[in-house]
Amino acid sequence: MSNWADLTTGERIKHLRGSDLTQQGLAEVSGLSYALVQKAEQNRGELSVGSLLKLAAALTTDVSVILGQQAPRRGMDRGDRAALRLLSDAVHESALGEWEGIDDPSGVEDLRKARDLAWAAYWASDTSKVSSYASKVLMEGQVRYASATGAERRQLGLILASTYRVAASCSNGFGQRDLALSALTSAKYLAKEADDPVMAALLESTLSWIYLRGAKLPRAVTVAERAALAIEPSFSKASRPELVAYGRLMVSAAVAASRREDESAADNYLSQAHAAAARLGTDEKLYGTSFGPTAAKTEAVGIHVALKNYSRALKLANHEDMKTVGKTMSKVARNRYKLDVALAQCATGLHDAAGDTLIEVGLDAPEWVKHQALPGVIGARIAKVSTARVRSISELIGVPLIA
Known part of the structure; x- marks a missing residue:
């Protein structure tokens, strides 16, 4: 071949x-x-x-x-494969109780810090660090969780649930859906034990994304919508965590609906996400998830691109308050957004601008971009205008974009 x-x-x-x-x-x-x-x-x-x-x-x-x-x-390159093997071992062995040899597990605060570092690594597209930190939390956290009681047990349960969630998110990004679902299963059990509806809602948001990547679009919409209804806040009384979870679920439902080309449903879900973001007023981070005005605006661009409303997507992206949006976003979120912008630029004939945007993404996140679908779609469309331009972009960012 x-x-x-x-x-x-x-x-x-x-x-x-x-x-x-x-x-x-x-x-x-x-x-x-x-x-x-x-x-x-x-x-x-x-x-x-x-x-x-x-x-x-x-x-x-x-x-x-x-x-x-x-x-x-x-x-995957050798480093990513090794990181995912370590993560897989930790996800399965921690859930099965195979933690012999850990005699002095870390305490709650140290485990929480390691969990936060795992999420920071995920949003920086550093798979090795995600695996290293998450594995530590899962193995040591389960040892301590097994003997903990009261408030400490609940705190540990939420730390573990959030860590299983970052493991699921990382695995899903590499197409390892079985591992992602295994991690999420453990996370849902712990969230139920802790009786935390916000964590449970965020886990459903991740499940919706897993179904989305697996092309199970109706299920992706249903999961997000069902979870949103369960936590739907009264905007006048809602806590900030509830607004974050609800807004993120509405985004998940809108994204899945847009992939089904159901514009009416996508617009409805998106309007609810904007309402939650407006109520928050500022961006909020919770259990590794970020939501607020920035997320609502940038996700809207991607949703309109999926619906083929390319001019509307670019109008949103070119709005005055979007010019500095990338500075406040994580590397992964920022570059997902830029790929959506590049696709809209292609669709409206702005091929040079699309190429420049694609280069920005490739140089900013060289490893992450290799596992994304849109660069190839964008490259194929730019190639219809200039194959030489696409080949130069490919060489520059280290990703084959066209045959």
């Missing part, structure tokens, strides 16, 4: 489909039309992000593999 990145997208889909699955079979498994699968393998027309998600799920791979950014079974 040729170098994976040198194949066309259609050739990669055909290879992944193999001889055991017909085009009709792929259409049925993915929920796409037979005509669309045919066109995809013949490289006719552009595949939407929603269609790519469905194809990736049906072919049990990741979008970045279909687009040639990663080769099958070799998508």
Whole structure:
């Protein structure tokens, strides 16, 4: 087989489909039309992000593999694979009680600090540090949790639940959905034991994202909507944690609805997210989650891009109060937003600007960008204007964008 990145997208889909699955079979498994699968393998027309998600799920791979950014079974480098192995061991062994040899586990405050460092590493796209800190918290925290009582047990339960959640988020980012679901299962048990509805709501937000990445879009919407209804606050009396959880769930529902191209539902959920953000007034961080006016505005751009409202997305992105928005966001959130902007720039003919934005992302987060789907989509669209430009971007950021 040729170098994976040198194949066309259609050739990669055909290879992944193999001889055991017909085009009709792929259409049925993915929920796409037979005509669309045919066109995809013949490289006719552009595949939407929603269609790519469905194809990736049906072919049990990741979008970045279909687009040639990663080769099958070799998508992660050695460091990421080692980090995820360590994380997997910690997630499963801690839940099973396999923590022999830990005689003097850290106390609540030290575990809380390590949990916070794991989340900071996640938002900085440092997989090795996520794994290192999270593994420590899960193993030592479960030892202490097993003998703790009262307020200490509840505090430890919430620290562990939040740490299992960062493990789930990290795993899902690499397409390791089974590990993500295992981590989330443990987290939900601990949140229930602690009787914390806000933590429980945030876990449902993560579950919605897992379903979204697995192309289970109706389920992604349902999970987020159901959890939001359970915690729906009275805006005049709601606590800030409740507003953060509710707003984040409304964003999750809006994102999933936009991937289904359900504009009415997406707009409704998004308006609720804006209302929660307005009530907060400022950005808030809670259990590794950030929500407030910044998140509501930047997520709105991505949602309108998914709905193909590209001019509206750029109008929002170019608003005066968005010019410095990146300075207050984490590396991952900032670059997710910039990729949405780049896609909107492509769609409105601003290919040079899209290329510049893509370069900004690649230089700011070189490892993170390798595992994202949108750079390949953006590169393919810029290539229709100038393949030379795309090849120079690929060399600069170290990610193959076109064959």
